[in-house]
Amino acid sequence: SLPPIVENPRMTVIGTGYLGATHAICMALLGFDVLGVDVDSSKIAALQSGRVPFYEPGLSDALSEALASGRLRFSTDFAEAAEWGDVHFLCVGTPQSKGSDAADLTYVDLAFTELASRITRRALLVGKSTVPIGTAARLTSLVQAVSPAGTELELAWNPEFLREGYAVKDTLHPDRLVFGVQSVWAERQLAAAFRPILEEGTPLVVADLATAELVKVAANSFLATKISYINAMAEVCEATGADVNLLATALGHDSRIGSRFLKPGLGFGGGCLPKDIRAFAHRADELGVGQAVAFLREVDSINQRRRVRTVNLVEELAGGSVRGLRVAALGAAFKPNSDDIRDAPALDVARMLHEAGAIVTVYDPEAMENAKRSYPELNYADSLAQAVEEADVVALLTEWQEFRDADPDDLAELVAHRRIVDGRHALDAADFRAKGWEFRALGRPANP
Numbered sequence: 005s006l007p008p009i010v011e012n013p014r015m016t017v018i019g020t021g022y023l024g025a026t027h028a029i030c031m032a033l034l035g036f037d038v039l040g041v042d043v044d045s046s047k048i049a050a051l052q053s054g055r056v057p058f059y060e061p062g063l064s065d066a067l068s069e070a071l072a073s074g075r076l077r078f079s080t081d082f083a084e085a086a087e088w089g090d091v092h093f094l095c096v097g098t099p100q101s102k103g104s105d106a107a108d109l110t111y112v113d114l115a116f117t118e119l120a121s122r123i124t125r126r127a128l129l130v131g132k133s134t135v136p137i138g139t140a141a142r143l144t145s146l147v148q149a150v151s152p153a154g155t156e157l158e159l160a161w162n163p164e165f166l167r168e169g170y171a172v173k174d175t176l177h178p179d180r181l182v183f184g185v186q187s188v189w190a191e192r193q194l195a196a197a198f199r200p201i202l203e204e205g206t207p208l209v210v211a212d213l214a215t216a217e218l219v220k221v222a223a224n225s226f227l228a229t230k231i232s233y234i235n236a237m238a239e240v241c242e243a244t245g246a247d248v249n250l251l252a253t254a255l256g257h258d259s260r261i262g263s264r265f266l267k268p269g270l271g272f273g274g275g276c277l278p279k280d281i282r283a284f285a286h287r288a289d290e291l292g293v294g295q296a297v298a299f300l301r302e303v304d305s306i307n308q309r310r311r312v313r314t315v316n317l318v319e320e321l322a323g324g325s326v327r328g329l330r331v332a333a334l335g336a337a338f339k340p341n342s343d344d345i346r347d348a349p350a351l352d353v354a355r356m357l358h359e360a361g362a363i364v365t366v367y368d369p370e371a372m373e374n375a376k377r378s379y380p381e382l383n384y385a386d387s388l389a390q391a392v393e394e395a396d397v398v399a400l401l402t403e404w405q406e407f408r409d410a411d412p413d414d415l416a417e418l419v420a421h422r423r424i425v426d427g428r429h430a431l432d433a434a435d436f437r438a439k440g441w442e443f444r445a446l447g448r449p450a451n452p
């Protein structure tokens with residue numbers, strides 16, 4: 005007979021960053037009592053006072069609503085979490101290690117042991133962080149070793165697929181749920197924790213721990229590969245005079261291929277795709293199957309080369325060198341509708357242009373504070389208009405709607421020279437050219 009299932013489990017969320025804060029807020033909105041815990045007391049204070057400490061559309065309102073419902077609170081106290089929770093979701097960061105491609109599991113190990121060592125009741129520990137295959141099995145032993153004698157703890161893995169920019173929608177209405185479990189009890193207890201989402205008919209895949217871990221890194225690897233595939237074709241286009249935009253459109257009409265994630269441009273960045281494919285390749289090496297995913301290193305190289313190519317396009321437009329010239333860098337976040345600048349292609353390009361001697365002025369609608377903190381050597385403008393003022397070259401690096409909407413005539417009034425590099429295929433090249441701009445885009449002919 006199975007141990008009892010708590011039908012309306014009390015939940016904790018350990019690690020309240022992008023993933024954890026969103027998960028905690030959404031679970032409270034779904035009707036559960038939730039306690040969010042983080043080691044960062046300023047983050048906890050912000051959330052408890054109703055302020056989301058990062059930019060995510062809709063999350064601020066969702067936080068207010070969840071707090072007002074009385075079902076959500078935040079704390080830095082692991083003992084309180086350990087005593088209170090029936091289901092604990094662990095959402096701490098797994099960044100790339102310094103000096104290696106491997107994932108840094110320090111935070112995961114710490115969070116699991118800090119919590120498990122304090123739990124004296126039956127509970128389910130659910131990892132949501134993206135981890136190398138085999139981590140959950142290792143943590144199972146670790147948790148057993150540190151938990152007080154007789155405690156009935158079980159560990160499961162529930163990888164997360166939310167996209168920044170759509171985090172609330174993706175959490176409340178995911179494409180699918182994946183449960184990596186070691187028992188029928190864990191499967192049923194997790195199902196109770198996700199009942200409102202499962203009742204919507206959301207597909208559920210119940211798997212072992214290793215498969216659950218692998219689903220996440222395999223999915224991110226596929227997406228990264230699709231982006232780098234079209235960007236590899238852009239390189240071929242550049243050598244042949246072909247147009248990668250037309251190519252992507254034509255390929256995308258094939259329903260077996262599909263147009264999503266087939267957008268050529270400056271490539272991927274952020275806190276997930278780059279570090280996840282590197283950690284996966286690294287882990288595969290350790291497992292003796294490195295050859296199976298050796299292509300991921302190519303995917304990474306193709307992606308890095310797009311950044312260099314973008315710098316080269318700016319230099320080309322500037323007549324060979326950017327030394328002493330003003331470049332307006334439009335965008336800093338790794339993608340629109342986010343303030344996340346982790347491994348952001350835009351800032352990498354801005355940095356390279358700065359190192360090549362350009363006077364780079366960055367503007368981003370949401371990521372300015374983060375960018376200033378990490379790249380104090382760059383100049384920052386308070387608006388799009390201020391960024392492009394007297395610019396010798398404009399480079400569009402993150403496709404915010406504000407940049408897409410920019411009028412070539414209005415911009416022309418402000419710049420020193422009408423030269424623009426569209427790193428994201430976000431602008432109407434013909435329109436800009438008709439209005440006197442020299443226009444360059446990745447994978448497209450300079451003079452069609």
Ligand code: NAD
Pocket residue numbers: 018019020021022023024041042043044047095096097098111114115118132133134135164165166167168275276
């Ligand atoms: P993040 O850096 O925004 O948040 C991590 C949080 O964990 C921070 O607030 C940090 O203070 C906290 N933390 C660190 N050590 C802790 C500890 N011992 N105890 C409690 N809290 C601790 O990172 P994120 O973007 O939320 O990512 C978290 C995990 O989720 C990563 O593994 C990531 O790959 C994965 N993920 C992220 C996304 C995304 O879009 N951001 C999507 C899917 C999966």
